[in-house]
Amino acid sequence: MMETASMIPAMLQIGPLLTAYRAGSLSPVAVAETVLERVARYDDPAVWISCVPEAAVRARAAALAADPTLAARLPLYGIPFAVKDNMDVAGMETTAACPAFAYRPERTATVIQRLLDAGAILIGKTNLDQFATGLVGMRSPYGAPRSVFDRRYVSGGSSSGSAVAVAAGLVAFALGTDTAGSGRVPAAFNNIVGLKPTRGLLSTTGVVPACRSLDCVSVFAASAGDARRVADVAEAFDPEDPYARRAGSARLPGEGLRFGVLAPADRDFAGDPAGPALYEAAIARLVALGGTPVEIDYAPLREAAVLLYGGPYVAERLAAISDFFAAHAEAMDPTVRGIIGGARAHSAVDAFQAQYRLRGLARAAEREWGRYDVMLLPTAPRIVSVEEVSAEPVKANSLLGLYTNFVNLLDMSAIAIPAGFRPDGLPVGVTLIAPAFADRELAGLADRLHRALGEGAGLARERLAEPELSAPVEDEVLLAVVGAHLTGLPLHHQLVALGARLRQRTRTAPDYALYALPGTVPPKPGMVRRPGLAGPGQEVEVFALDAAGFGRFVAAIPAPLGIGKVTLADGRVVSGFLCEEQALDGARDITAFGGWRAYMRSLET
Numbered sequence: 244m245m246e247t248a249s250m251i252p253a254m255l256q257i258g259p260l261l262t263a264y265r266a267g268s269l270s271p272v273a274v275a276e277t278v279l280e281r282v283a284r285y286d287d288p289a290v291w292i293s294c295v296p297e298a299a300v301r302a303r304a305a306a307l308a309a310d311p312t313l314a315a316r317l318p319l320y321g322i323p324f325a326v327k328d329n330m331d332v333a334g335m336e337t338t339a340a341c342p343a344f345a346y347r348p349e350r351t352a353t354v355i356q357r358l359l360d361a362g363a364i365l366i367g368k369t370n371l372d373q374f375a376t377g378l379v380g381m382r383s384p385y386g387a388p389r390s391v392f393d394r395r396y397v398s399g400g401s402s403s404g405s406a407v408a409v410a411a412g413l414v415a416f417a418l419g420t421d422t423a424g425s426g427r428v429p430a431a432f433n434n435i436v437g438l439k440p441t442r443g444l445l446s447t448t449g450v451v452p453a454c455r456s457l458d459c460v461s462v463f464a465a466s467a468g469d470a471r472r473v474a475d476v477a478e479a480f481d482p483e484d485p486y487a488r489r490a491g492s493a494r495l496p497g498e499g500l501r502f503g504v505l506a507p508a509d510r511d512f513a514g515d516p517a518g519p520a521l522y523e524a525a526i527a528r529l530v531a532l533g534g535t536p537v538e539i540d541y542a543p544l545r546e547a548a549v550l551l552y553g554g555p556y557v558a559e560r561l562a563a564i565s566d567f568f569a570a571h572a573e574a575m576d577p578t579v580r581g582i583i584g585g586a587r588a589h590s591a592v593d594a595f596q597a598q599y600r601l602r603g604l605a606r607a608a609e610r611e612w613g614r615y616d617v618m619l620l621p622t623a624p625r626i627v628s629v630e631e632v633s634a635e636p637v638k639a640n641s642l643l644g645l646y647t648n649f650v651n652l653l654d655m656s657a658i659a660i661p662a663g664f665r666p667d668g669l670p671v672g673v674t675l676i677a678p679a680f681a682d683r684e685l686a687g688l689a690d691r692l693h694r695a696l697g698e699g700a701g702l703a704r705e706r707l708a709e710p711e712l713s714a715p716v717e718d719e720v721l722l723a724v725v726g727a728h729l730t731g732l733p734l735h736h737q738l739v740a741l742g743a744r745l746r747q748r749t750r751t752a753p754d755y756a757l758y759a760l761p762g763t764v765p766p767k768p769g770m771v772r773r774p775g776l777a778g779p780g781q782e783v784e785v786f787a788l789d790a791a792g793f794g795r796f797v798a799a800i801p802a803p804l805g806i807g808k809v810t811l812a813d814g815r816v817v818s819g820f821l822c823e824e825q826a827l828d829g830a831r832d833i834t835a836f837g838g839w840r841a842y843m844r845s846l847e848t
Contacts, residue, residue: 251277254705255415257322257469261748264314264321265840271321271364275304278323278366281413287394289386290404290413292328293335294367303364315782316837317362318476318749318812325408325417326355327401328368329375330460331449339451340373340383343574344567352449353484354418354460354477361476366414369404373576374564375420375453376583377401378428378623378643379632382576389629390432391702392669396626399429399643401453402461406433409463410701416464416473422453423551424623424647426461427659431622431672435700436693437659438462438470438686441679442651443488445474446481454559456486457651465700467658467690468712471683475747475813491680495616495688502529502675503539503611503618513642515625517665522621525662525673528695529619537615543607546600548648552641554597555589556652557582578636601652608653612678617685620646622659622672646674656682660693661700670698687712712746720793721746723783723809723819725757726768726839730784733765737799741792750780750837751819752810757781758822758830759842760803768839769804769822769830780812782838783819793818802826 251274252259263269279297307313307321314320326332329339331348332355338345351359359365372382380403381387388398391410398407402419406429409417419426421439430437438461445460452458460477464470481487504526512518526536550556560583561568572580623643632639650657655676662673675692677685690712699705722743727734730745754776758769770781788796797806803826809819836842 252705253412253703254465254701255323255412256465256705256708257319257415257472258708260322260415261314261320267311271304271307272301274321274323275300275364278413281411282366285411285413287388287407289370289383289388290407290411291367292338292340292370292385292404295335295365300364300366307362307364312837312841313362315841316750316779318472319358320362322363322416323366323414324358324363325366325369325405325414327371327405327417327419329371329420329451330355330368330418332365332368335368337451339375340371340385341575342384343571344564348449350449353446353481355449357477357479358473369402369408369417371403372401372425373579374451374560374583375401375422375425376560376579378424378640378647379627379636380429381629381632381636382579384576387629390626390669392434395630396628396669397432397632399432399623401425402429402463406430406435406437406463409433409465410435412701412703416462416469419461419463420450420453421459421461422457422651423644424650426459426463427647427657427672427674428623428643430463430659431661432626432670433701434661434670434698434704436464436467436470436661436689438464438467438474439650439657439659440474440478440682441488441491441656442654443484443486444478444490444682446479446484446487448481448483452563454556455563456559459651465705466707466712467660467686467693470658471686471712472747474682475749479814493678493680495677495681495684498533500534500617500688501537501615502534503615504536505541505620506538509541511624511645512621513624515665518621518625518671521663521665521671522673525619525692525696529692532691532695539615539618540607540611543604543611544649544653547604547608547652548644550597550601551648551652552582552644555586555593556597558586558589558594561586582637605653616677617688618676620674620676622646622674626669650676654679656680656685658685658689660689660696661698662696663698719787719789721785721787721817722793722796722806723751723785723811723817725770725781725783725820727765729840737796738786738788741788741796743786743788743792745784746787747785748782749785750782750812752812752814753778753780755781755809756832756834757836757839757842758827759833760822760826760830766843767804768833768842769826770820771822771824771827776834778834779837781834782840783809783811785811785817
């Protein structure tokens with residue numbers, strides 16, 4: 244029986260939605276109707292600056308539902324999402340929360356287009372601190388979204404609307420941007436996950452810059468696994484983006500993890516009586532997961548954080564909108580205008596001196612990474628009230644950036660997770676920080692800690708869906724399976740026996756063909772690469788095994804199957820099942836089904 248909209252959970256999580264779609268128990272149409280109803284009913288209209296017309300949302304959902312094979316082929320099939328309104332969507336205004344700046348782009352931002360191509364359903368564009376300048380979420384003429392837990396308190400910014408939309412269950416994930424903490428502080432104040440990737444991994448083509456050399460597209464979601472799933476789809480080297488980078492190979496240890504913590508003298512919670520205990524509880528949980536705490540030297544990080552707003556780096560914000568500022572400064576939020584206009588007090592000499600100082604601080608930070616593998620810090624000293632920000636907007640904003648401002652300046656990856664609640668019901672968050680390119684390993688560690696802390700996600704504090712996004716071991720090997728070893732199919736138990744951990748459900752590149760091999764027991768497919776083939780890509784599950792387990796698995800594979808290198812839809816290359824050409828004589832070409840599951844379902848009907 245098809246699931247009804249009333250049965251859809253309060254907190255939308257990607258994994259359960261995809262599972263229900265692929266089982267045929269839920270339709271994107273029902274999810275779209277539920278989301279539209281929730282958006283209309285939610286009592287904080289300041290979340291959105293513009294929404295996709297309801298008719299267009301319904302048409303998109305209906306088009307997806309009309310082709311059941313898409314559920315297995317598209318990694319974000321039918322998943323509703325939102326984007327911060329400093330990102331371009333063709334045909335919709337981009338405002339950056341400044342009406343005088345608004346324009347209507349002809350092209351969708353690269354990162355958003357990748358999500359749409361993966362089957363996601365865009366719901367709308369969310370509010371932000373104007374020109375992404377702020378961590379409070381109150382610097383917008385379109386209103387100020389508030390924390391989902393208490394409207395007397397800020398949502399955090401600048402990605403305010405994106406965080407609230409996820410925490411309130413209006414969408415399953417949302418894109419923000421992060422220059423000084425805008426993808427992390429709102430996560431903390433709304434009990435969700437905020438993933439800030441390594442600079443350059445997600446394209447910023449079609450994103451209004453704040454500080455172009457530091458900006459990152461960030462992801463808000465219920466869990467680290469969901470955020471990582473979105474990032475896996477969104478991530479790709481973009482030659483149009485001058486700051487794009489190809490993924491590096493930084494790793495975290497599978498055992499013996501050392502994590503940096505603040506020394507007692509450096510722990511500033513700005514008078515929050517609950518903050519110290521919740522931070523200590525997070526440290527204790529990470530120790531229980533096998534980590535060893537190491538006190539960090541916070542001085543170089545603190546000094547780097549001050550450079551972002553307290554020195555000439557603010558000039559990059561002026562460079563991003565210099566022509567607009569010269570002609571329309573009076574149309575800007577007064578606080579934002581004052582911050583950006585302050586750049587005119589700095590000279591080119593000041594800018595170079597700041598760069599030299601930053602390089603020295605970066606060297607000091609690099610030496611610290613020799614003492615520990617990750618850092619565990621409070622996401623912010625404490626949540627601030629709307630009244631407090633109204634009275635002293637710059638002071639309150641500076642407080643919120645104490646533990647976030649340095650991360651992009653020093654080229655680190657980070658992910659914010661829920662850490663608990665104060666006695667008054669307001670949420671507190673912590674952030675895991677690692678060197679650049681440790682993103683996937685960091686997400687696995689964050690997921691384990693989030694689950695161990697047990698605070699769920701969003702306003703509903705909903706329990707996280709399984710499976711856990713496990714942290715990798717030092718010598719893991721990724722393996723893409725395409726047939727009888729898929730989850731729930733006859734040979735999957737072989738992977739389970741070897742301790743394999745599911746990392747990702749995705750598709751191959753489009754030039755892979757799939758065949759049903761005759762006479763195999765249990766039935767198996769054979770996959771081969773056909774250069775130039777414009778196929779749908781084949782559904783695969785990517786598992787992680789340690790080197791010994793991988794070796795045992797490969798040794799047991801019977802001919803004509805074997806393990807070779809398989810290119811995934813996102814361009815990554817992993818080990819995976821391939822088939823000898825001579826075995827395809829008499830085999831049925833099932834490429835058009837887009838995967839073994841879809842083909843097997845066709846036999847049932």
